[in-house]
Amino acid sequence: MQNGRIAVPSNGEGGLDATRSGHFGHCDVFTFIDVENGEIKNVSTIGNQGHVQGGCMVPVNLLASHNVNALVVGGIGLRPLMGFKQAGIDVYHDSQRAEIKPVVEDLIAGKLPQIREDQVCGGGGGAANPA
Amino acid sequence: MIRILLASRNKGSMSDLEAGLTGGDVQITRADSGSKGMSMISENIFDLVVTDENLGDMTGLEFIRTIIAKNPMVNCAAVSPLAPGDFHEASEGLGILMQLPARPGKEHAERLLDHLKKILNTMEIK
Numbered sequence: 011m012q013n014g015r016i017a018v019p020s021n022g023e024g025g026l027d028a029t030r031s032g033h034f035g036h037c038d039v040f041t042f043i044d045v046e047n048g049e050i051k052n053v054s055t056i057g058n059q060g061h062v063q064g065g066c067m068v069p070v071n072l073l074a075s076h077n078v079n080a081l082v083v084g085g086i087g088l089r090p091l092m093g094f095k096q097a098g099i100d101v102y103h104d105s106q107r108a109e110i111k112p113v114v115e116d117l118i119a120g121k122l123p124q125i126r127e128d129q130v131c132g133g134g135g136g137a138a139n140p141a
Numbered sequence: 142m143i144r145i146l147l148a149s150r151n152k153g154s155m156s157d158l159e160a161g162l163t164g165g166d167v168q169i170t171r172a173d174s175g176s177k178g179m180s181m182i183s184e185n186i187f188d189l190v191v192t193d194e195n196l197g198d199m200t201g202l203e204f205i206r207t208i209i210a211k212n213p214m215v216n217c218a219a220v221s222p223l224a225p226g227d228f229h230e231a232s233e234g235l236g237i238l239m240q241l242p243a244r245p246g247k248e249h250a251e252r253l254l255d256h257l258k259k260i261l262n263t264m265e266i267k
Binding site: 059060062063064065066067068070071086087088089090092093096130131 | 206209210212213214216217218233234235236237238239256259260263264
């Protein structure tokens with residue numbers, strides 16, 4: 011991904027050196043990484059809105075309204091995944107690493123796969139939380 | 142205006158719920174099968190779909206799965222006799238906002254509307 015905004019569900023205050031949240035809908039904050047010509051140009055964070063049962067479109071709306079192009083998750087449900095697809099946000103998957111920075115670097119380098127529907131929570135394949 | 146679709150092959154099973162939802166700024170539409178419900182959803186905008194456990198041509202959860210594949214923005218509630226833990230397992234990933242008992246009543250209508258309004262208000266980005 012050479013240009014655009016990446017969102018990573020994050021723990022605590024977020025940021026490039028923070029750790030990833032295992033459930034995007036329940037994360038503390040989203041870390042935004044703005045990329046230009048393959049380089050990280052800016053890092054910012056935004057607080058997640060409180061999670062309400064059935065409110066999984068709230069973060070979809072939140073990220074879409076903040077011009078996010080790509081999201082990296084360790085796990086996600088089918089409904090929010092469909093929501094992100096409808097919003098034009100690509101969803102990438104890494105279920106192994108807890109740190110944000112190396113996962114973002116791999117996404118920028120094109121090494122991160124997009125999540126498949128059979129990998130979603132409840133989608134049959136299951137998705138593990140980051141270590 | 143809050144637009145709600147009630148999907149049930151037996152109209153009586155949701156009559157109390159419908160009575161509790163009716164009034165104010167709520168518009169109710171009925172579908173008596175999953176396929177009819179999908180047809181209505183493709184042609185109209187709904188804020189909430191409430192499905193019975195079994196629609197004849199598909200189960201309520203299958204109906205919801207079909208809905209979110211086409212329009213994930215639609216909020217869904219489902220009647221299910223499963224224990225909460227089992228329902229959570231069976232509906233994982235579908236983002237269902239509320240499980241309802243068989244023949245939901247007026248009190249469920251109030252909780253459902255309150256919950257839906259909370260979500261709709263949160264969707265308005267500040």
